[in-house]
Amino acid sequence: MTTGAFDGPVPEEDPSGNRVLDLLDRAINAQTPLVRKNITRARQRKAEATPAQVIRNLERVYVSTLTGTGAAVGGTAAAPGVGTGVALALSAGETLSSLELSALFALSIAEVHAVPIDEIERRRTIVMGIMLGGSGSATITKVAERTGQHWGRQIVAKVPVATLRQINSVLGRNFVTKYGTKQGIIVLGRIAPFGIGAVIGGGANAAMAAMAVKAARRAFGPPPESWPPEDDSAPLSS
Structure with a gap:
């Protein structure tokens, strides 16, 4: 056992924790190339959309998609004839998809704010x-x-990578504890009797999405008033 500077005793080897962080990295790596395309889609919905309007659109799509994913898996996992093993497998797959949706949302908001990713x-x-x-x-x-205020702009965009590694070491332990435990509760809820699982899955995902939206607003602050000049001459997607 080792002692974390902010979290008390932390196991030196935590295979389950490593798996959670591996899933996170997979989600980030998979979604990073899609960030600019995601913003392009949001802008195409309204040709003259401002950054604030695009951010609102990204928030709305993220909340509705994540909520729908949780409800769909919850309903399917609890359907008659679906065994516990299959239900858990469905929920495990949805955990990765929810990580991917959250990664795409967070990185897209950062991109709109011109925070380097x-x-x-x-x-x-x-x-x-x-x-x-x-x-x-x-x-x-x-x-x-x-x-x-606004750590997304004041810290992530400005501090050295070495400092970010220190930050991520602590965040990683918190992420494994809080997100992993929360997902475990949600997974068990999804294999509840039919109908209840859908409510738990959708409601839990909706709460997580709402928290992320609030956190993103706090992290980056008010949206830019206009798009950077280079966006007018270069497409956001490649």
Whole structure:
């Protein structure tokens, strides 16, 4: 056992925790190339959409999609004839998809705010910080030894990568504890009697999405008033 600077005793080897973080990295790596395409789609819905309008659209799509995914898996997993093993497998697959949706949302919001996401450590900080909500924000500002609003702009965009690694080490332990445990509760809820599982799955995902939206607003602050000049001459997707 080792002692974490902010979390008390932490196991040196935690295979289940490593699996959670591996899933997170898979989600981030899979979704990073889609960020600009995601923003392009949001802008195409309204040709003259401002950054604020695009962000609202990204928030709405994220909440509705994540909620629908949770409800669908909850209903299917609890359907008559579906065994517990199959139900757990369905929920495990949905866990990865919810991570991917959350990673795409968080990184897309960062891109609209022109916060760099060119390095994996910056992407990890953004995604974990937003998914952890208020505790993520507190951890980031404490480890970075900086104060002030909007850590997404003031810290992630400006501190050295070495500092971000320290931040991510602490965020990772919190992420495994809070997100992993929360997912475990949701998975068990989804294999409840038919109908109840759908309500639990959809409701839990809706609450998680709402928390992430609130955390993203706190992380980045008010949207830019206009798009950067280069966006007018270069497409957002490649």
